[in-house]
Amino acid sequence: MPPPLSLPHTLRQYRLEATLGKGSWGTVYRAVDTHLLRTVVVKLLHTAGDPAAQTARLLEEARLASAVDHPNVCAVYEAGEADGQSFLVMQYVPGRTLDALLEDGRLDDALALSLGIQIADGLAAAHRYGVLHRDLKPSNVMVTDEGVAKVLDFGLARRTAPGAAPEDLPPADRADAADRADTAMSSRFGTTAYMAPEQFATRRSTEQSDVWALGVILFQMATGQHPFWMRSMNPAQLPSAIQSYPVPSPTGVRPDLDPAFGAVIAKALARLPDDRYHHASEVRDALRTVAQALVPEPGVAAVGIAPPVPLPPSEDAAPRRGLLGALADRLLPARGTAPDNAVAVVPFADASEAPGPAYVGFALADAVATRLAGAPTLRVRPPRALRGADTPVEAGRQAAAAFVLTGQFARTPDGFHLGWTLVAVATEAVVQGGTVEVAGDLIEAQRRLGDDVFASLAASGALPIAPAPQFRPVDAVDEAALPDALVEDYLGARSLMDGQASRSGLHADLIRATEAFERVVAEAPDFAPAQAGLGIALTRGVRFGYGGVGHLLAAQRHLDRALALDPSHIEATLYRAYTRLWSGETERARQDVQHLLHTAPDDAEVQVGAGVVLQLDGLLDEALDALGTALRLAPGIGPRVYNLRARVHLYQQRPEAARVEIDRGLSVAPAHTLLRTTDAVWHLRHGHLGDAVERLASVVADDPLLRLAHPTLAIAAHRTGDPERARSLMTDDLLAMAAADCEMAYRVGTYFAVAEDPEAALHWLRTAVHLGNHNAPWLLANPDWEALRETDAGVRRTLREVAASQPALHARWRRVLPARRA
Incomplete structure (x- = not known):
């Protein structure tokens, strides 16, 4: 670490006047911009290690933070170098x-709601x-004297797509992360105290870990x-508490807390990401609903609620005047034209025998608008953006x-009993509608209604929720433009990869294809x-245990490029869904697959x-229905489908x-390694230990890098009285790869359950669940877990949480799946 600067110190036009904070990664100063005469914050990066990498790190931080232009996010003014020193200039x-505010105890509810709405909005x-914060905590939120919240320090921020684990970060980033871990208690409870349960297992961040x-923060x-x-x-016990202890009820800790506010906090702290709010915008809107409910009289602005968005004049407004008006009339779209993808959501009417507060109808409509706004192809006019109108259709006309x-x-x-209707404004005809019965409070009604409307409209195609057709960018290259040698390489790679999946299952074929x-790609990146x-x-390599998190990140980069x-x-869309699943973004993965089922139901790979x-x-x-459909659409993929079935x-x-199914597959592809592994599992389940070991050993001999088979062989070896052989199979490489795939993680956990290592078994069970394995049945x-299900409280709690999530999860799926025959 360089020696401290003697203050005041001049760096270009910035006069550094006071030290605000420091760490092994750098020092933060209050400074004055002598050109613009304003107070700023200057962050100097220490240059230990690789200066070029450190500079790149700072510039990346600046790019990430400067992309977010929002009143509740601290602005970044400049990033650069001077006198061999990298620096970042930010808003003071x-x-x-x-x-510091929380040191005096809890906040007034109005202030807590206001700050919560602002933080969630930022x-x-x-x-x-596409930027995750990854280090959100009270010490990274500034509150001005006027009550404005500013989210600070995107020092750990990363683009959503990479989702990098610590071991995949550059050395400078690993050092920064380590420094944060070492100084975890610097923010009263520290960075670790704000990590989501799944992060301890997967070591990756998502939008929902920021929501946690x-x-x-809301709870505090x-x-x-x-x-x-x-x-x-x-302090070392805190990670275990976050992963294992029951999440306390906010109203249990504070009985006088408004129940609706407590319900929002409880949902944000759902242990399973699928049960949590999926987006920070949903937290913001739920808090707005609570804030609006606390308003004593109509016409009083709710805490933290943005005023209605002004709309353009209606069609019968006075025409534009003068030269500028004439130019505007020529160049701007005609007022009142209604894009085909524009939908206005008006407040719901209260049909209860004893009508309640007016905010409930507004809150329900706002939840639907928020859910629909998640579709990038829709233009949503939320209820707070609408002016008063006599009828819903008139409101739609006014909102264009x-x-x-x-x-x-x-x-x-x-x-609640909820009913909704979609009406075409031009014809006033009903396009679609539905009803929803909800057992629960207003927060649950908002979630269920939003999900039901979105799923129903996506499945029917009544609104353009599916991505609109897009032209390929001009830099995309067609096969006809490639040299013959590259075309042959590409076609050969496809043949090898398809053969590996459907016939051999061998790692060597996948390596040659890769x-x-x-x-x-090196010769024709477009x-x-x-x-x-x-x-x-690369994704299949992760799936079969050939690669770990690094392969997963590389796969995401290439799939994102393909889709660009x-x-x-x-x-590419389908396999991006797989990578999202294994990155812990399970809901986004489901949405990708559900969209493909709607737009490409006759594609066998989509059904798989x-x-x-x-x-x-x-x-x-x-699952059997979908796999059966895939087999009918493409009999040539039979061995792979037989194995999955x-x-x-x-x-x-x-x-x-x-x-x-196994016999059918082996009759077509007797050498298929995955089918042979499943065959061994069948014998293992029937107590044929010798046969199981023999078959698994044969698979490993044919393909030593098929690590998907190793945990099962370890289980079989342990049961046959050979624990040393079993332990030798559980290598560090295997465990690193299991951290990238939910089924591999579960197999590893099952080995530890059989080997009577409950702590390791629980860790890998949690990892499997957080990576998307919610196969509750x-x-x-699973008989291998019977003892731990009876004796281990952590295992029981984790399984209860998975089981509790099933009804809502299955209901969302069944809205988009065809009805099953009885």
Whole structure:
């Protein structure tokens, strides 16, 4: 670390006057910009290690933060170098950190709601740019004397797509992360205290891990306590508490807390990401609903609620005047034209026998608008952007919308009865509608209604929720433009990769395909099929245990590039869904697959992908249906599908049906390594230990790098009285690869369960769940876990959480799946 500067110190036009903070990564100063005569913050980066990498790190931080232009995010003014010193210049925000405010105890509810809405809004803005904060905590939030919240320090921020684990970061970033870990208690409870449970298992961040951190902050503001910290606790115990202890009820800690506010906090702190808010914007809107409910009289602005967005004049407004008006009339779109993708959502009418507060109808409509706004192809006019109108259709006309969505609700003893209708503004004809019964509070009604409307409209095609057709960018290269040698490389790679999946299952074939795709991409980086092929090959490598998180990140880069070149590429979209699944973004993965089922139902690979995700979500009969459809569409992929169907039958504890599928597959492809592995699992389940070991040993001998088979061989070896051999198979490489795939993680956890190592078993069970394995029927029935299900509280709690998530998860799926025959 360089010696401290003697202050005042001049760096270009910045006069550094006071030290605000320091760490091994750098020092922060209050400074004056002598050109613009304003107070700023200057962050100097220490140059230990690789100066070039450190400078690149600082510039990347500046680019990330400067992309987010929002009043609740600290602005970045400049990044550069002077006198061999890299520096970053940021907005100076006078005031106190939220951490300092919380030292005096909980905040007033109005202030807590206002700050929560502002923090969530700033976070949502960052997420819209694909930027995760990754270090949200009270010490990274400044509160001005006027009550404005500013989110600071995107020092750990990264683009969403990479989702890098610490070991995949450059050395400078690893050092920075390590420094934060070493100084974890510097923010009262520290960085670790705001990490989501899944981050301890997956070591990766998502939008929902930022939402968890926001939930912890909300809990502290509302109750004055951290949800998991106790005075008698050693700091090293906090990660275990976050992963294992029951999440306390905010209203249990503070009984006088408004129940709706407590429900928002509780949902933000749901242990399973799927049960949590999916986006920070949803937290913001839920808090706005609570804030509006606390307004004593109509006409009083709710805490933290933005004023209505002004709309352009209606068609009958006075015409524009003068030269500028004439130019505007010529150059701007005609007022009142309604784009086909514009929908206005008006407040729902209260049809209850005893109508309640008016904000409920507004809140329900706002939830629907927020959910629809998640579709980038829609233009949504939310209720707060609408002016008063006599009818919903008139509101739609005033908002220049092609459609208007309206509805009504009635309170029931258990919750709400909700009805909604989509109307075409031009014809006033009803396009679609539906009803929803909700047992629960207003927050649950908002979530269920938003999900139901979105899923119903996406499935019917009534609104253009599916991505609109796009032209390929001008830099995309067609096959005809490639040299013959590259075309041969590409076609050869496809043949090898398809053969590996359907016939051999051998790692060598996938490696040769990967190398061929890499040659094509190196020579023709704008050839979308090769980028997609390389991403698919790397993804399959992760799936079969050939690669870990590094392969997953590389796969994401190539698939993203393929889709940038050709947004209609079905396989690239499907395999991007797999990478999202294994990065912990399970809801986005489901949405990708559900969209493909709607837009490309006759693509066999889409049906295979649906079968895989449905099986992981515990919809085993539906998974068999999708896999059966894939087999009818493309009989040539039979061995792969037979293997997947056999595994589903095993999860259903239907060994006879599994045996039929295995035999069918082996009759077509007797050397297929994955089928042979499943065959060994069948023998293992039937107690044929010798046969199982023999078959698995044969698979490993033929393909030593097929690590997917290693945990199962370790289980078999342990059961046959050879624990040393079993332990020798559980290498560091294997565990690193298991951290990138939910089914591999579960197999590793099962080995530790059999080996009677409950701590390791629980860790890998949690990793599997957080990476997307929600196959509750099997998780709750697997005989290898029977002892731990009875004796280990952590295992029981984790399985209960998975089981509790199933009804809502299955209901969302069944809205988009065809009805099953009885």
